[in-house]
Amino acid sequence: MLAVHTGQGKGKSTAAFGMALRAWSAGWSIGVFQFVKSPKWKVGEETALRALGATGQGGSVVWHKMGEGWSWIQRPGTERDHAVEAAEGWAQIKRDLAAETYRFYVLDEFTYPIKWGWVDIADVVETLRERPGNQHVVVTGRDAHPDLLEAADLVTEMTKVRHPMDAGRKGQQGIEW
Numbered sequence: 001m002l003a004v005h006t007g008q009g010k011g012k013s014t015a016a017f018g019m020a021l022r023a024w025s026a027g028w029s030i031g032v033f034q035f036v037k038s039p040k041w042k043v044g045e046e047t048a049l050r051a052l053g054a055t056g057q058g059g060s061v062v063w064h065k066m067g068e069g070w071s072w073i074q075r076p077g078t079e080r081d082h083a084v085e086a087a088e089g090w091a092q093i094k095r096d097l098a099a100e101t102y103r104f105y106v107l108d109e110f111t112y113p114i115k116w117g118w119v120d121i122a123d124v125v126e127t128l129r130e131r132p133g134n135q136h137v138v139v140t141g142r143d144a145h146p147d148l149l150e151a152a153d154l155v156t157e158m159t160k161v162r163h164p165m166d167a168g169r170k171g172q173q174g175i176e177w
Contacts, residue, residue, distance in 0.1 A: 001136045001153045002128050006111060006144035009158030010176075016106045016138040017045040023136070024049065024058035028103035033064045033093055035086060035141075036109040043177045059103070064089065086113035090124070100133040111141030114148065125151045 003019070005012035020030050030049065046063055053061025066089035090113070096102060113119045125147050128137055139148065149155050171177065 002151060003138040003154040004144050004148055004152040005138065005140045005156050005158065006142060007157035007159055008142060009160040010163060011158050012140040013045070013108050015156065016108060016140050017049065019138055020049060020104060020106055023104035024052050024061065026059070028059040029101070030059055030061045030104045030106070031064070031096055031102035032061070032106045032108065033066065033089060033110070034108040035066050035089060035113055044174065064092070083118040086118040090119045094127055097127060097131045097135060100135060103135060105135065105137040107137060107139045109141045110139045111144045114145050115143050121145045121147050124148065
């Protein structure tokens, strides 16, 4: 299955990690590729899935983080070529798909490198459509490309009705991360 979780609402990544938990429970190997979350950003899902993967009871879990993180935030003296790093991340995913390295892939925030032109949408769609074996992929992020939506077997659009940040409340550990 190719699933896409998109839209302006909260919960896209959380839903993908819920699917990853099911995959882990089924004994599937899991590859997580995060495109705009920094290696310094500690997220609860990563901690939980890494711990579960280490138990030997379910599937293995491998976590990859590409880039510095929120690439639209400029930090003087720390400029990186986010486009190159995104392209390298996509190249690794293509190698892993060809080798059938994982049974379940989470491509978290992957819609952004596509939207920004850092990764070619035609290549993404062709690669995901032609992936060998029985590999499942879930892509998350806002503004999913129409071609990706067309290729997907499952598309969920998260719609925001209300969010605490709209009222000036900051993100909370255990809720947002």
